[in-house]
Amino acid sequence: MFxxxxxxxxxxFEKLTGRGALSEADVTxxxxxxxxxxxxxxxALSVVKEFIGRVKARAVGQEVIKSVTPGQMVVKIVxxxxxxxxGTKGTELNLSAVPPVVILMVGLQGSxxxxxxxxxxxxxxxxxxxxxxxxxDVYRPAAQQQLQILAxxxxxxxxxxxxxxMPVAISRRAVDVGRxxxxxxxxxxxxxxxxxxxxxxxxxxxxxxxxxxxETLLVTDAMTGQDAVTLAREFNEKVGVTGIVLTRIDGDxxxxxxxxxxxxxxxxxxxxxxxxxxxxxxxxxxxxxxxxILGMGDVxxxxxxxxxxxxxxxxxxxxxxMEKGKFDLDDMRKQFAQVxxxxxxxxxxxxxxxxxxxxxxxxxxxxxxxxxxRQEAIxxxxxxxxxxxxxxxxxxxxxxxxxxxGVEVQDVNKLLKQYQQMADMMKKxxxxxxxxxxxxGIGGLLPPGMKFGR
Amino acid sequence: xxxxxxxKKKDAAPAxxxxxxxxxxxxxxxxxxxLKSGLAKSSSxxxxxxxxxxxxxxxxxxxxxxxxxxxxxxxxxxxTAARVTKHLAKTRFGQDVTSDEIKATLAEEITRILGPVAxxxxxxxxxxxxxxLVVGVNGSxxxxxxxxxxxTYKDAGLNVTLAAGDTFRAAxxxxxxxxxxxxxxxxxxxxxxxxxxxxxxxAVEQSRARGxxxxxxxxxxxxxxxxxxMAELAKLVRSIxxxxxxxxxxxxxxxxxxxxxxAHSQVEIFKDMVxxxxxxxxxxxxxxxxxxxxxxxxxxxxxxxxIGVGEKVEDLxxxxxxxxxxxxxxxx
Ligand SMILES: Nc1nc2c(ncn2[C@@H]2O[C@H](COP(=O)(O)OP(=O)(O)OP(=O)(O)O)[C@@H](O)[C@H]2O)c(=O)[nH]1
Ligand SMILES: Nc1nc2c(ncn2[C@@H]2O[C@H](COP(=O)(O)OP(=O)(O)OP(=O)(O)O)[C@@H](O)[C@H]2O)c(=O)[nH]1
Ligand SMILES: [Mg+2]
Ligand SMILES: [Mg+2]
Numbered sequence: 038m039f040x041x042x043x044x045x046x047x048x049x050f051e052k053l054t055g056r057g058a059l060s061e062a063d064v065t066x067x068x069x070x071x072x073x074x075x076x077x078x079x080x081a082l083s084v085v086k087e088f089i090g091r092v093k094a095r096a097v098g099q100e101v102i103k104s105v106t107p108g109q110m111v112v113k114i115v116x117x118x119x120x121x122x123x124g125t126k127g128t129e130l131n132l133s134a135v136p137p138v139v140i141l142m143v144g145l146q147g148s149x150x151x152x153x154x155x156x157x158x159x160x161x162x163x164x165x166x167x168x169x170x171x172x173x174d175v176y177r178p179a180a181q182q183q184l185q186i187l188a189x190x191x192x193x194x195x196x197x198x199x200x201x202x203m204p205v206a207i208s209r210r211a212v213d214v215g216r217x218x219x220x221x222x223x224x225x226x227x228x229x230x231x232x233x234x235x236x237x238x239x240x241x242x243x244x245x246x247x248x249x250x251x252e253t254l255l256v257t258d259a260m261t262g263q264d265a266v267t268l269a270r271e272f273n274e275k276v277g278v279t280g281i282v283l284t285r286i287d288g289d290x291x292x293x294x295x296x297x298x299x300x301x302x303x304x305x306x307x308x309x310x311x312x313x314x315x316x317x318x319x320x321x322x323x324x325x326x327x328x329x330i331l332g333m334g335d336v337x338x339x340x341x342x343x344x345x346x347x348x349x350x351x352x353x354x355x356x357x358x359m360e361k362g363k364f365d366l367d368d369m370r371k372q373f374a375q376v377x378x379x380x381x382x383x384x385x386x387x388x389x390x391x392x393x394x395x396x397x398x399x400x401x402x403x404x405x406x407x408x409x410x411r412q413e414a415i416x417x418x419x420x421x422x423x424x425x426x427x428x429x430x431x432x433x434x435x436x437x438x439x440x441x442x443g444v445e446v447q448d449v450n451k452l453l454k455q456y457q458q459m460a461d462m463m464k465k466x467x468x469x470x471x472x473x474x475x476x477x478g479i480g481g482l483l484p485p486g487m488k489f490g491r
Numbered sequence: 492x493x494x495x496x497x498x499k500k501k502d503a504a505p506a507x508x509x510x511x512x513x514x515x516x517x518x519x520x521x522x523x524x525x526l527k528s529g530l531a532k533s534s535s536x537x538x539x540x541x542x543x544x545x546x547x548x549x550x551x552x553x554x555x556x557x558x559x560x561x562x563x564x565x566x567x568x569x570x571t572a573a574r575v576t577k578h579l580a581k582t583r584f585g586q587d588v589t590s591d592e593i594k595a596t597l598a599e600e601i602t603r604i605l606g607p608v609a610x611x612x613x614x615x616x617x618x619x620x621x622x623x624l625v626v627g628v629n630g631s632x633x634x635x636x637x638x639x640x641x642x643t644y645k646d647a648g649l650n651v652t653l654a655a656g657d658t659f660r661a662a663x664x665x666x667x668x669x670x671x672x673x674x675x676x677x678x679x680x681x682x683x684x685x686x687x688x689x690x691x692x693x694a695v696e697q698s699r700a701r702g703x704x705x706x707x708x709x710x711x712x713x714x715x716x717x718x719x720x721m722a723e724l725a726k727l728v729r730s731i732x733x734x735x736x737x738x739x740x741x742x743x744x745x746x747x748x749x750x751x752x753x754a755h756s757q758v759e760i761f762k763d764m765v766x767x768x769x770x771x772x773x774x775x776x777x778x779x780x781x782x783x784x785x786x787x788x789x790x791x792x793x794x795x796x797x798i799g800v801g802e803k804v805e806d807l808x809x810x811x812x813x814x815x816x817x818x819x820x821x822x823x
Contacts, residue, residue, distance in 0.1 A: 079751035147630025178669030183662035262751025264779035288714040290753035
């Protein structure tokens with residue numbers, strides 16, 4: 038729904054091509070569009086104004102490089118300044134204190150504190166830290182239970198729940214247990230609270246005083262609007278924030294709140310929450326968020342992800358074999374692996390505002406990863422000879438294969454039938470040559486019954 | 492007054508509505524006070540801004556621009572803020588105006604936009620049950636809103652059942668069960684990980700067999716750009732229709748007042764996928780002003796049934812256009 042900044046600026050600069058340096062008038066007009074773009078991305082007004090002022094100072098008088106338009110030049114300056122404001126990437130957690138090191142999670146109701154606590158616990162566990170999760174949320178129904186379940190999923194320690202115990206007491210007990218049982222890190226999840234709720238803000242300040250956290254992370258929703266400045270300022274003043282976590286970056290919000298909070302508190306954005314699952318925690322990349330705020334999509338992110346996901350060489354090799362009409366079960370298995378990766382890619386594509394039809398099609402693709410994985414398992418439990426020459430697979434072999442993959446014989450039959458259909462199709466495609474494959478599009482690479490679209 | 496009117500929605504005249512939540516004067520004063528103080532806090536900046544702006548001042552271009560900016564800080568969005576300001580300019584440009592006059596005119600214009608969407612949820616007690624599906628992005632306040640609404644209708648004498656359709660998030664089922672206990676409403680649930688569409692089907696069937704008046708179905712939070720999760724929600728609706736093809740009779744989209752311009756995309760996509768019939772705006776007890784609602788009203792015209800002003804069971808209020816508009820511009 039929002040026009041991208043580049044297209045907005047394109048219009049402004051259409052009339053003035055091929056000028057020398059950027060004049061004050063050019064810049065002022067361009068920055069009007071930048072202002073709207075930033076506001077539409079939910080950057081707080083005060084932050085927008087200050088930001089525009091800085092960009093203006095930098096832009097006026099700049100030579101426009103030959104090969105670019107004045108609009109592109111301004112976008113570049115805006116983009117660079119945005120990255121500079123957003124701060125450096127990958128600021129790590131500060132864990133340099135006598136263990137157990139305490140991390141305190143704070144934020145508004147429903148911002149994602151509990152989920153993020155468990156995500157950070159999982160990340161630290163992978164880094165060989167012993168982590169204890171403790172919930173101080175004695176208010177919201179089933180909040181403590183929620184964290185306990187997530188701790189189980191992350192396979193980290195969880196402070197036993199004592200009914201009726203109040204938050205400060207729980208936090209003391211957590212640190213105590215942490216010390217006695219040799220934990221490296223204790224993560225304190227707190228109840229959601231409004232920054233204007235004096236009682237609850239005092240409570241979390243008391244927890245801070247009792248536990249001396251090295252990190253106090255403010256967890257906020259990427260969809261937050263103009264209020265981001267107020268809440269960030271208040272939390273920072275009343276509790277003292279050391280870092281920010283921006284959740285739900287997997288949504289299609291432009292995420293201007295990131296810029297607002299960073300500018301107001303001066304604190305680094307440490308992590309991005311990119312999904313509900315516990316492994317959906319990313320380190321912060323200012324360039325990605327900058328592109329997103331400007332409405333240019335998270336192009337860098339997409340390209341990187343796509344590159345690590347789809348093995349280009351493998352795809353080309355497969356295409357060649359298809360062309361020759363050679364296609365065995367091993368090829369099919371490799372294809373399944375790629376399809377499965379594409380399924381994982383779907384979420385990422387959702388981050389891109391208006392990237393076009395191709396992504397739309399892929400996003401809507403009905404890829405059931407569990408089913409794909411099961412098919413892979415069937416092929417994996419075949420011998421090499423069987424994979425090259427499926428005709429070998431008779432009744433007794435089928436039984437063995439089914440048992441090995443944990444499926445029924447009829448599943449093996451189904452897969453073989455599917456293979457036959459694909460092999461036949463491949464032969465046809467082979468005759469059509471590379472062009473035919475192109476015409477069938479990426480959907481042609483999918484096994485039958487797994488077509489794109491709803 | 493009550494937001495919760497009863498009566499057939501589309502096909503018949505409203506039945507005489509028993510007031511489900513008779514509010515004692517004291518209670519009413521306190522909730523209004525609470526809402527007011529919440530919104531006042533949220534608009535104090537706007538108010539002081541307006542004060543500075545317009546005390547003995549001519550309404551010129553510069554003043555209008557500042558006014559537009561103040562509306563932007565309330566999340567009205569650039570376009571809507573511009574439109575509302577332009578409207579003001581039409582009648583008042585060049586005049587010497589006080590801040591009170593400006594506030595009143597602004598509130599009037601915003602009330603004009605919001606008035607038509609301030610419509611209570613109309614429950615038809617003849618449907619047994621009237622099925623209300625509650626949807627929205629993660630953490631917006633769906634489960635809590637169901638708890639609050641359950642209390643309202645239970646107190647009004649209806650048989651209310653809750654269905655724990657969030658079979659995904661950890662302890663979501665347990666959370667709704669607590670609300671069931673608090674409000675004395677039975678909760679139909681399966682274990683976490685179960686099929687939500689199947690649960691919804693069973694819930695409607697059981698609720699119908701019991702002769703319930705009202706069934707609330709909770710759902711897992713989902714971001715509107717996740718096609719697979721949205722398709723799952725559409726599937727849940729289809730499975731409800733297998734039991735009762737007229738159901739769900741209402742689909743409530745729960746929006747968090749802190750949300751910015753992304754609310755547009757939320758309404759648009761949820762509306763497309765599951766035919767949202769009304770909105771609830773939560774967390775208005777904070778400093779966020781929920782001004783995006785003005786733009787949403789202009790664009791979609793969906794009724795706003797209620798607002799959330801706290802985490803407790805009694806913290807649900809009717810949505811009143813006038814009160815909301817006046818608070819938004821900093822009037823009492
Ligand atoms: N899509 C998405 N959902 C998220 C993310 N982080 C959290 N959630 C979801 O957001 C909802 C709220 O998350 P919680 O972790 O319970 O939030 P909280 O801040 O602890 O909430 P309260 O304790 O009630 O204040 C849940 O449905 C989570 O699954 C994220 O990065 N992306
Ligand atoms: N201050 C305030 N908090 C609210 C309000 N409504 C809900 N909350 C809180 O917001 C948080 C999230 O509410 P839930 O009802 O769990 O939200 P949900 O949409 O069901 O969340 P998911 O199921 O995880 O997507 C909880 O901490 C609630 O207590 C409100 O009107 N005001
Ligand atoms: Mg929590
Ligand atoms: Mg819920």
